[in-house]
Amino acid sequence: MAADEEIREVEERAATDPSVRAAINNFSISLEKNAIKNAIAPPAVVKPFLMATLDLMERLAKGETLGSPPKMHSNSKIADYEDWLNRPDMALTPYFEGVYAKIIGYTPKIITAIVWLREMAPDEVHHSEYKNFLIVEGTCSITIEEEVHNLVPGDYLAIPLYKNHFVTVTSEEVCKVILQRVAA
Known part of the structure; x- marks a missing residue:
């Protein structure tokens, strides 16, 4: 888990650097695809x-x-x-x-x-x-x-x-x- 200061730094870089913003977006998409691929259906009830x-x-x-x-x-x-x-x-x-x-x-x-x-x-x-x-x-x-x-x-x-x-x-x-x- 990142510290508050580290989170702020990444957010500031993402706001000003398109490559950082794209990397974060690609990582988010990858996480979502992995979650969908490995999803387990809950019991019917x-x-x-x-x-x-x-x-x-x-x-x-x-x-x-x-x-x-x-x-x-x-x-x-x-x-x-x-x-x-x-x-x-x-x-x-x-x-x-x-x-x-x-x-x-x-x-x-x-x-x-x-x-x-x-x-x-x-x-x-x-x-x-x-x-x-x-x-x-x-x-x-x-x-x-x-x-x-x-x-x-x-x-x-x-x-x-x-x-x-x-x-x-x-x-x-x-x-x-x-x-x-x-x-x-």
Whole structure:
């Protein structure tokens, strides 16, 4: 990393010397090409949850007070989340690509979201968080390692740490779930 004085010197030289300016520009282009050539595609669920986070930040900036959805457990019911499920702004957007989410609760330990899945959610393994599902609409199968769990509305499933799992939507309609990520 260059010192402040060195940065100033280079900027001054670039402002007055076209060859320095061209060298910096060529180096920048080379860096960009290298970054594109070696780019790694993020997992498919990154974009929907990044968009959900931005949506949450916008809602909070507009004055929304974030609620506290209950922590999920084996006796959780859809009715436990009706305050969020019945809100008109917690609806599926018509232009979603495959996974869409709305965050309804956030603490440093627990993130709760309403998630819509069109076909599937790719396989994952979690090392630092538990993942809990409560099926609201539609049906799906969640495969944990080799074990398949066929789920219908009202079903709850907890994903253990260190286990490969993925979701496959089995209904014609979009599968809507409450997803809760809990820090281990």
